[in-house]
Amino acid sequence: MSGHSRLVPGDYLDDPEIRAGYDEARRAIELGAMVRELRLGAGLSQEELARHAGMTQPALSRLERGGGIPTITVLDRIANALHATLTVTMTPAA
Numbered sequence: 884m885s886g887h888s889r890l891v892p893g894d895y896l897d898d899p900e901i902r903a904g905y906d907e908a909r910r911a912i913e914l915g916a917m918v919r920e921l922r923l924g925a926g927l928s929q930e931e932l933a934r935h936a937g938m939t940q941p942a943l944s945r946l947e948r949g950g951g952i953p954t955i956t957v958l959d960r961i962a963n964a965l966h967a968t969l970t971v972t973m974t975p976a977a
Contacts (some may be wrong), residue, residue: 912949914958919947921965935964 895901922932933943937960946953953961955971962969 899952907952908949911952914952915949918943918961921967922947925965927965929968932961932977 915944922923925932929937929943929947930940933940934944937955943961945951946955955969959969
């Protein structure tokens with residue numbers, strides 16, 4: 884489990900609804916961090932990447948902070964603007 888699990892007491896994570904919300908938030912934060920890391924690596928400001936991806940700077944900022952799960956279409960536009968490849972995978976649960 885990531886370091887974020889310290890924010891929610893373990894007993895609450897046994898509740899399926901709470902666990903689902905927690906997992907969704909964790910994915911949004913991780914996805915945003917990946918976008919930010921790639922953007923910084925490309926030497927782009929949020930404004931520049933947003934313009935190249937056809938979105939607003941506030942929307943990109945929100946995504947980078949984990950403020951929601953973007954659509955595949957938005958992720959594809961961001962990947963193209965970063966000259967990156969968008970790869971979506973699914974693996975069986977352990």
